[in-house]
Amino acid sequence: MVTGIQLDRAPLWRDELATWSAASRPVDDLLRLVGNIDAVNGAYYLVMHAWIAVFGDSVLALRLPSTLAMAGAAALTTLLGARLFGPRVGLLGGLLLAVLPSTSRYGQEARPYALVTLLAVLATLLLVRALHRPAPLRWLGYAAAVAGLGLANLFAVSLLAGHAIAVLLCWRERRDRTPVRWWLGAVGAAELVLVPLAVLGRSQQGRQLDWVGRPGAGDLLGLPGSVVQAGIVGGLLFGLAAVGAVSRGRWGAAVGLTVALPALLLFVAGQLTPLFVPRYLVFVVPFGCLLAACVLAPLRLGAALAIVLAAGVLGAPEQAALRRTHESPRTAPIDYPAAVDIIAAHRQPGDGIVYAPRDGWAFLDLATAYHLRVNRPRDVLLAEDQVRRADLWATECPRPDQCLASVDRLWLLIRGEHADPLAGMPASRADPLRAGFRTDRHWTVPGLTVALLTRR
Structure with a gap:
């Protein structure tokens, strides 16, 4: 599968560092964390905690569950397509999913999106089977899949809007209300699990999504490209999908x-x-x-496969770019490993380190902790770490001048590339550093500045 190629080439980005920070904590500390923030990802973090305990926390190990989930999603897409529209549609649909940039992007990320995709297809396949041949165990399996889907990503439960259409179509065809009752019961059972999570997640939303703006019409029109991770491929895919939705009757419309x-x-x-x-x-x-795939299936197999291949070729530039960095835009990478390598090459016993910013989403301290496991410079401004705070962020010393007094050599790791390293810091941190230290050397790597300061 395309997703597995160069799986560990791109450095972990900030969201993946958050996954590592959360999942590598003891279970009681992890539960305290999700009580404060990121509750909506709590189930995923618990899964990753168990995974790390067995397979470790290398970049490859952290991303492999997502790769396996995307492979499973492609396989289940093939089965679902065969069940709804025939074997050729299933085959082409699974192949098309496999070559998309978004499949590689989220199949190479230590976040829950690949697992969500797998569970969405699984829940839909279980619904189709339950509607075709109702049985309590089938509806129980569907309820479990929906609950798992919501635990992986609460918004993904919006998939039920499409499922409701499918159930109503089934009732209209058979004039039998039994599937409707079973479906409502299964959804109700899943909600018993998901409602408490939704309440907790809603209370954390303002802090967790404070960077998200209000969308405009352009954002809506650009969704295919944004979701698929390549504008031309997204336009091609959803253009064909629109034709398929209107040409495959009621069930095509339901999937649409x-x-x-x-x-x-x-x-x-x-x-x-x-x-x-x-x-x-x-x-x-x-x-x-x-x-x-419904549009491609009537073509000769060679022609249909050629279009699938063309979609893969059109997405090749994005496929290459996402293997260099997971940051957005791809033209603005943040090379955490290169910055940490500089510190590792020049550090001395007794060195301290300061991060800027400390309260944003850059997670410079987490990146350093991940990439430099031993002999890491002491975090001189640290007052309370993430684990004690049950948070993703640490608390810094309120009096930097006093906390800085214990070191003579100090490293700075700053987001952004700056000719003057202290220019990238807030005055409350920069002023005591200017007063007590001089900059001996500084380096820039993509997205970051590293500086070595010594006491005046």
């Missing part, structure tokens, strides 16, 4: 609404609360692939 309704719900919700994050919609991509 499974794609369209979550997107519209995300856009509308984004007008009311910070929520509009395009990657939250990655779970609809397999259904778009199946609808696109």
Whole structure:
């Protein structure tokens, strides 16, 4: 599968560092963390905690669960397509999903989006089977899949809007209300698990998504490219999907609404609360692939495969870029390993280190902790670390001048590339450093500045 190529080449980015920080804590500390922030990812962190205990926390190990999940999603997409529209649609839909940039992007990330995609396809396949041949165990499996989907990403439960259409179509065809009752019961059972998480997550939303703006019409129109991670490929995929939705009758329309309704719900919700994050919609991509495959399936197999290959070729530049960095935009990478390597090469016993910023999403301290496990310079401004705070951020010393008095050599790790390292720091931190230290050397690497200061 394309996703497995150069799986560990791109450095961990800030969201993955948050995963590592959370999942590597003892379970009681992890539970305290999700009580304060990131509760919506708590189940994923627990899964990753167990995974790390067995397989370690290398870049490869952290990302492998997502790669396996995306492989599973492609396989289940093939099965779902075969069940709904025939074997050729299933085959082409699974292949199309496999070559998309978004499949590689989120299949190479230590975050829950690949798992969400897998569970979305699994839940839909279980629904189709339960509707075709109802049985309590099948509906129980569907309820479990929906609960797992919500635990992995609460917004992904918007998939149920499309599922509701499918259930209503089934009732209309058979004039039997039993599937409707079973479906409502299964969804109700899943909600028993998800409602408490939704309440807790809502209380944390303002802090967790404070960087998210209100979407405009351009954001809505750009969703295909944003979700698929390549504008031309997203346009091709969802253009074909739109044709497939209107050409495959009621069930084509139902699958089309499974794609369209979550997107519209995300856009509308984004007008009311910070929520509009395009990657939250990655779970609809397999259904778009199946609808696109409905258009390709009547063609000769060679021609259909050529179009799938063309989609892969068109996405090749993004495939290459995402293997260099997971940052957005790709033209602004942040090379944490290179910065830490500089510190490791020149550090001396007794050195201290200061990070700027400390309260944002750069997670410079987490990057240093991950890449420099031993003989790390002492965090001289640290007052209370992330584990004690049950948070993703540490608390710094309120009197920097006093805390800096214990070191004669000091490293600075600063976000951004600065000719004057102290220019990248707030005055409350820069002023005592200017007064007590001089800059001996500084280096810039993509996205970061490293400086070595010695006492005057």
